[in-house]
Amino acid sequence: MTTAFDTALADFADLLEAGLTARLDANPRPGEIVRPARLLAAMRHAVLAGGKRLRPFLLTEVARLLNPGLTVETLMPAAAAIECLHCYSLVHDDLPAMDDDTLRRGRPTVHVAYDEATAILAGDALLTLAFDLLADPTCYTDPTLRAALVLDLARAGGLGGMVGGQMLDLAAEGRFGDGEAPDEASIRQLQAMKTGALIRAATVMGARLGDGNEQEVRRFGRFGDIIGLAFQLADDLLDVTATESEMGKAVAKDAAHGKGTLVARLGVDAVRAELDRLVTEATDLLAPWGARSETLAATARFVADRRR
Structure with a gap:
């Protein structure tokens, strides 16, 4: 059964697809x-392939919760920027030197559809385009806001965030020696960096675009932390419970690569219990906005309960 949340997410994805298409034309x-x-063409293959569009959706929903007068069109440059950076990370993660995946969102990965060199350059170009969109004064006229958004995305996507988390993930596979398997704290840290940092950036950037005060920016930063952890926990569960056709990509990769996950450490039942707790905490953070925050609460439930 299609819910109001399903419709809202699908409608937003269509708008974002159009926005991304316009920014990836030949002019x-x-x-x-x-x-x-x-x-x-390789960039378009990476970006215009569907997907949940969770990060830009979170950005726009947080911004519009704090400032209901904002339109999706006004928020589109930042939404497109965070999706471009996310897609760049997928292109590079799929490379043979990284996760060596041949399928993404049910289609050949970029290095399979084109070649490795083109995939590397497509990722580089998408990363650069993300910051181009945020820095363009025709998109957001306030230079202080533009600088804050650029810094949020750079910190989340770089050395101490997503890229650093990918490096820790490679180390956890034993790529660089026969070190000990990561403990629970180490797993949580690398997942907070590799997956959570960019989701947190989406909610923080949304709060800034919605003209939130510092308390609200911190509150939605915490909300993003929770969503990021829930997303990774659900992803780890799907890796052991879903099929390749359901996911549109390879499954059972974590065990094959010797990766430490919280599912492997704690077990399926404990992870599902933690997901329930995270949804409750996320919903509690939205209490000041009452019924107006239902879409964000539904997003938390969707992340925890997703099947692909």
Whole structure:
């Protein structure tokens, strides 16, 4: 049965797809010379392939909760930016030197559809485009806001965030020696970096775009932390319970790569219990906004209960 939340997420995904398509056309922007056709096609393959669009959805929903007068169109540059950065990370994660995946969202990964060099460059270009969108003064006129958004995304996506988390994940596989298997605290840390940091950035950036005060920015930062952990826990569960056709990508990868996960450490039942607790905590954080926050509460439930 299709719920109101399902409809809202699907409608937003359509809007975002249109926004991303417009930003990935062949027309050079001021300061650009030409947009190479093969590179552009690979970028479009990576970005215009469907997906949950969770991070930009969170950004827009938080912003509009704090400032109901905002439109999705006004928020589209930041929403597109965070999705471009997320998609770049998927392109690079799928490379043979990383996770060596051949399927993503039910389609060949970029390095399979094109080649490794093109995939690397497509990821590089998507990463750069993310910051181009945030820094463009025609999108957000307030320079203080633009700088804050750029910093939020850079810190979440870089050395101490997503990229650093990927490095810790590779180390946890034993890539660089025969170190001890990561303990629970180490697993939580790397997952907070690799997965959670970008989800937290989405909610923090949304709070800034909604003109939230510092207390509200911190509150939605915590909300993002919870959603990020729930997303990774659900992902780990799906890796051991779902099929490849359901996921649109390979499953049972964690065990095959020797990765430590909280599912492996704590067991399926304990992880499901933690997901229930996280949904309750996330919902409690939304209490000041009452019924107006139902879409964000439904997002928390969706993340914890997702089947793909």
